Amino acid sequence: MITFNKIRPLMLSVETTNQCNSECFFCPIKKQKRAIGSMSYELFAKICQEYDKEQGGYLSLTPSVGEFFLDNLWRERIEIAKQYKSINTTVTTNAHVISSLSNTDILRISESFNKISISFYGLNEDEHKYITHKNFHSKAILGLKKLLNFYPSKNIEIGFRLADSISKDVLKLWIIEKFGEEINFHSNHLYNNWNYIPIETKFHISNQSKASLCGLPLISFRIYYDGKMSLCPCAYTFNSPSFLLGNVTDNQLSDLFGFGMQKIHNALLKNEFYDCKNCSIRIEVDEVCNEFKLKDYPPYYFGG
Numbered sequence: 001m002i003t004f005n006k007i008r009p010l011m012l013s014v015e016t017t018n019q020c021n022s023e024c025f026f027c028p029i030k031k032q033k034r035a036i037g038s039m040s041y042e043l044f045a046k047i048c049q050e051y052d053k054e055q056g057g058y059l060s061l062t063p064s065v066g067e068f069f070l071d072n073l074w075r076e077r078i079e080i081a082k083q084y085k086s087i088n089t090t091v092t093t094n095a096h097v098i099s100s101l102s103n104t105d106i107l108r109i110s111e112s113f114n115k116i117s118i119s120f121y122g123l124n125e126d127e128h129k130y131i132t133h134k135n136f137h138s139k140a141i142l143g144l145k146k147l148l149n150f151y152p153s154k155n156i157e158i159g160f161r162l163a164d165s166i167s168k169d170v171l172k173l174w175i176i177e178k179f180g181e182e183i184n185f186h187s188n189h190l191y192n193n194w195n196y197i198p199i200e201t202k203f204h205i206s207n208q209s210k211a212s213l214c215g216l217p218l219i220s221f222r223i224y225y226d227g228k229m230s231l232c233p234c235a236y237t238f239n240s241p242s243f244l245l246g247n248v249t250d251n252q253l254s255d256l257f258g259f260g261m262q263k264i265h266n267a268l269l270k271n272e273f274y275d276c277k278n279c280s281i282r283i284e285v286d287e288v289c290n291e292f293k294l295k296d297y298p299p300y301y302f303g304g
């Protein structure tokens with residue numbers, strides 16, 4: 001007999017805020033039906049303490065939609081996570097806020113994250129504005145330059161979000177020109193469909209076939225800022241309450257992990273599918289077991 005409260009996903013993603021300083025055309029941020037908010041200090045401390053008891057591992061602070069550094073308590077949160085040797089903290093940021101931080105704060109960031117992913121929206125101000133509807137391109141450049149003064153570039157990954165396909169060679173040269181050194185990167189010019197990108201545009205990833213159950217919940221569950229835990233990062237972007245497992249505020253993390261793993265187990269046994277609507281970020285369960293990137297760096301699948 002399987003004891004479900006002894007098993008858990010590979011890592012954990014925690015959304016500490018769902019506020020953002022951009023309005024990317026492909027992002028569901030403006031369409032979300034829930035209020036804008038941030039996680040309480042006490043709840044975040046409880047999550048870290050219980051995650052440590054569950055042996056810890058990667059803790060991604062990349063929100064489903066939102067910007068981690070807009071959260072007023074970001075300094076306190078990284079101090080809490082840092083207390084636990086079992087926890088490897090990672091985050092993805094658009095670096096706009098970092099551009100205006102003091103050296104003390106940037107040093108604090110450098111000492112707290114095992115890996116930082118920087119999302120660059122466009123290669124210049126015009127493309128940036130086209131994608132984000134904001135004029136923050138130069139802030140993003142400055143933010144990464146400031147970070148590089150303290151943080152090793154080998155622990156940084158740039159994620160380009162572009163309006164067109166650009167060759168790797170061009171992107172590599174762009175990075176060297178802007179930052180004076182090579183930095184790991186990947187790029188997207190097609191975006192996940194949460195039903196918000198008009199289907200006739202060129203930006204849309206085609207929907208994946210539903211040949212088997214999606215494997216992403218095996219990699220990570222998601223805790224939203226209000227404490228609700230979900231099997232999948234898309235519970236709110238799809239408004240799919242069937243993904244929700246309960247609230248960490250009044251449940252033990254281990255119980256919710258076990259409940260979620262039992263749900264996955266039952267779905268696999270019955271060959272049922274989750275309520276995924278048109279999601280195009282799914283990966284097959286088999287892929288989860290075989291993917292090189294998973295063994296190397298599981299937060300990759302959740303934006304870093």
Ligand code: SF4
Binds near residue numbers: 064065
């Ligand atoms: S920066 Fe990220 S969260 Fe913010 S609007 Fe763009 S895609 Fe959405």
Ligand code: SF4
Binds near residue numbers: 232280282
């Ligand atoms: S296919 Fe999309 S919505 Fe469904 S479980 Fe996977 S990530 Fe979540």
